[in-house]
Amino acid sequence: MSVLDLGIGMGQYGFLLRTNLENANLFEVNGAEGRLRPREGWRVRIDGLEGCAGYMTPVHTYAYNNVIISNVLDALPKIADNSYDFVMGIDILEHFTTADGLVFLDHCKRVASRATLISTPKIFHAQEVEANPFENHRSVWSAEELATKGFTNILPNDESWIAIYSSSAADTPR
Numbered sequence: 001m002s003v004l005d006l007g008i009g010m011g012q013y014g015f016l017l018r019t020n021l022e023n024a025n026l027f028e029v030n031g032a033e034g035r036l037r038p039r040e041g042w043r044v045r046i047d048g049l050e051g052c053a054g055y056m057t058p059v060h061t062y063a064y065n066n067v068i069i070s071n072v073l074d075a076l077p078k079i080a081d082n083s084y085d086f087v088m089g090i091d092i093l094e095h096f097t098t099a100d101g102l103v104f105l106d107h108c109k110r111v112a113s114r115a116t117l118i119s120t121p122k123i124f125h126a127q128e129v130e131a132n133p134f135e136n137h138r139s140v141w142s143a144e145e146l147a148t149k150g151f152t153n154i155l156p157n158d159e160s161w162i163a164i165y166s167s168s169a170a171d172t173p174r
Helices: 012-026 058-063 072-078 098-111 143-148
Strands: 002-006 027-030 033-036 045-050 066-069 084-090 112-121 153-155 160-166
Touching: 002 012, 012 027, 012 045, 012 058, 045 058, 045 072, 072 098, 084 098, 098 112, 098 160, 143 160
Parallel strands: 002 045, 002 084, 045 066, 084 112
Antiparallel strands: 027 033, 112 160, 153 160
């Protein structure tokens, strides 16, 4: 299994992915002794893209196989089609202009062989962060706009649109 986490911020989703998807494979237990399994023994590849190098913490080193520090819109075009089973962008879409957001969604779908999950606030929250302009909010999205890009499965949530795009490849047995 492979996951690409976009706009990883503090790395909390990478940590949750690692501990839940890797599960028992994270540790070797032999009787009364247990230890963290070497990274080479992990079965799940979790990569991340982040625009702000200053956000990197030990969580990132632990949770992610690879972290690319780059503007997501510069890095995504360099990633091959269907490179990851699952792509997720949680609270990143609102940081793009609408035009760039549409390009971002297309790249997410192209890179994911199975599914893409996007989460974005339902209402606009003004946000300007001088230290990290990637954090500035530039757009707000509707369920209809997400649906035009194929994100038609909307999970119930009062605060955010949590929308899923399933790739046609996801229907093909592996």
